[in-house]
Amino acid sequence: MADFDYDLFVIGGGSGGVRAARVAAGEAGAKVALAEEDRYGGTCVIRGCVPKKLMVFASEYAEVVEDAANYGWRLQEGPFDWPSFRARLNTELDRLEGVYRSLLKNSGVDSFDARATIKDAHTVALSTGETFTAKHILVATGGRPVRPEVPNADLGLVSDDIFHMEELPKRILIVGGGYIACEFACILHGLGVEVTQYYRGAQVLRGFDEEARGLISDAMNERGIDLHLGTDIVAMRCATEEDLAGHDANGIPMGAAVQEADYVEEDNSNPDGPIWVKSTNGKTRIFDKVFFATGRAPNTPEMGLEEVGVKLGRKGEIEVDDYSQTAVPSIYAIGDVTDRVNLTPVAIREGMAFVETVFKGNPTPVDHDLIPSAIFTQPEFGTVGLSEEQAREQEPIEVYSTSFRPMQTAFAGRPDRVLMKLVVSQESRKVLGCHIVAPNAGEMIQLAGIAVKMGATKEDFDRTVAVHPTMSEEIVTMRKPTRSA
Structure with missing residues (x-):
């Protein structure tokens, strides 16, 4: 049998990859390495579930003062302090990233802060110039938010950007109707932002129970979120002085003449300024920010996967069998990069099943049935x-x-x-x-x-x-x- 540098090389330091790496090393005694080009913790801990949930908690305090008054308390209402919250949030994310690094170190996993690509069925190359061989390679690189194919879409934010805003906008347009769009519409509204939401479909949260999604849509409208169904963006650019003069303080056009503004010569030299938007209903509006929540894509580009024989699906997802094995027997994949069920606890379960199958001699298919x-x-x-x-x-x-x-x-x-x-x-x-x-x-x-x-x-x-x-x-x-x- 050939000698390898490692029994397992994991590409990706998110929840699934880290769990698989530390269990394979700590419980199965495997020699394991892991490479992560960004922050340890992945989408969930750094750019998703954790910071989002903390923002949910923050946004829910908006109604406390009014509700408390009806229960006999007299509290003083004040504005939301985004810089203070953001600083505390970043401190917590730094702490959690440190926890992930410690978990790997304490389990005996070698960690590399570098981008990894696959050279052949058993070889991983790092952006540092180092190359390592491994008996098994596990790809757990997750996914990334994508922008729609709209001119000047780069002016808009995606979910990764929300947590890095220096200040909250006064008015924001959220484009999309999935769970990320609806969650952030509620969050930002609760934090005092004037929220408008465009969704091209007939109802938000497509694929979920119709009665439930209808109630949520009604509740969002009731709370003051300006939700427009059957509506999408057709054009956007940096607002001109003429645009600003033709719209009122709420960004709403004051006359028919401004509807012709989309024909002016574009000047996108101020990407942080107000954004002019035209929707499918022909109306224009000016927003401080536009936030695209229009989908995610697996992180597979330029990894060398197809070159070594790994099959990718239509959206770039890695195709795997019930045991997370790819078309290349030595290469496995778990988590969002496979686009099966894109939830953090599922990625962790997939990582555990992988370890059971490959390192503990207990072939364990992944159970994707009845996931709450x-x-x-x-x-x-x-x-x-x-x-x-x-x-x-x-x-x-x-x-x-x-x-x-x-x-x-x-x-x-x-x-x-x-x-x-x-x-x-x-x-x-x-x-x-x-x-x-x-x-x-x-x-x-x-x-x-x-x-x-x-x-x-x-x-x-x-x-x-x-x-x-x-x-x-x-x-x-x-x-x-x-x-x-």
Whole structure:
């Protein structure tokens, strides 16, 4: 057998790659190296889940003063201090990156702060000029946000940029209707930004349960987010003096003449200034910032993957089998770079399954069935299993659904509504899907996900005594189906 520098070389220092590296080294005794060209922690810790969730927490304080007054407290309202929050946020991200580095070091993993490319089935080349051989190579390079093919799209922000803004804009346009677009629309609105959102589809959150996404869309409008469905950008550029003169203080055109402004000679020498936008409905508007949340792409370009025989899909994703193995037997891939289920806990599970399969002699396929997830809009959306629409196409179902005003916000005089929903198989009585739209829905769906994963029936839910008074008790008190299909 040929001698290699390492048993495993991991490319990518995100959650999946780091978990696989340290478990292979620490538990399986493998000699492991890992290369990361950016910050350790990957998208989730540095540019995604963690900073986003901290921004969610910050944005939710906007309603505390008003709600507290209705509960008898007298608090003083003040403006949100973005620079102070951002400084604390960066300190926390630095701490977490240090934790990831320590985990690797303490497990005996050799770390390289460099870009890695693949030269052949067993060879990795680093941007430092070093070259290493490995019996197995694991690609865990994640994904990146992409801009749409619109002229001057480089003037817009993507999700990676949000956390680096020196100051919050007064007005922002968010383009997109997926979970990232909707989450940041709610976050920035809660932080005091005037938010407009364009989505070319008929309803936001495509692919999720129709009833749940409709409630979230209504809630976003109710909160003051200016959501435009069936709308997209057709042109954008730096605003000219003529543009600014023809629009009011809110960036709205004051006369028909300004609609001709898109014919002026473009001058994009001030990319940090106001941005003129024309939408598919023919209207123009000026925003301080434009934020594109229009999709992500796997980080596979210029890695040498196809040259060594690894197959890529239409979007550049690495094609793998049930064991995360590519067309090249010695090369595996996990996480967002495979574009299977792009969630951090899934990447970690894939990394663990890889170690079990390759280093522990226990072939373990990745289980992508019944994965609970949460969207941190306001209110939150927790979901596991099939949507009503998906289940209806599969078999006859019953739907148990209730929407109501929760006690806490109803007492404070807010119009917020929540949704509790179970999708049930008529034949087996198993709960095929559970969908919750409510404050802290992410916390609730984690526990509901256990029951659904175990194959609980509607009658199992019915036999569970309610915890009163809570929102979640409605999940076990719905006795009659709302509808059948």
